[in-house]
Amino acid sequence: xxTASLLELDQRIAIxxxxxxxxxxxxxxxxxxxxxxxxxxxxxxxxxxxxxLLKERELLIDRARSSRT
Numbered sequence: 001x002x003t004a005s006l007l008e009l010d011q012r013i014a015i016x017x018x019x020x021x022x023x024x025x026x027x028x029x030x031x032x033x034x035x036x037x038x039x040x041x042x043x044x045x046x047x048x049x050x051x052x053l054l055k056e057r058e059l060l061i062d063r064a065r066s067s068r069t
Contacts, residue, residue, distance in 0.1 A: 004056070004060075005060075006057065006060055006061070006064075009053055009056060009057045009060065010057070012053055013050065013053045013054065013057065016046055016049050016050045016053060017050065019046045020043060020046045020047065020050065023039055023042050023043045023046060024043065026039055027039040027040070027043065
């Protein structure tokens with residue numbers, strides 16, 4: 001994946017956080033083990049994506065700080 005700008009990463013992070021919020025709300029409204037499992041899997045996927053984006057963001061910030069010194 002090409003290195004994204006900090007603004008692009010922040011936008012993607014906001015989208016993933018919003019997805020997690022929406023999925024959590026959906027999970028609260030659903031009943032049935034299959035629906036709950038599917039929603040839990042989707043939430044876990046979004047949380048993995050969020051962790052990756054946050055890590056990429058930190059690396060980008062660290063590189064920017066290093067290039068200033």
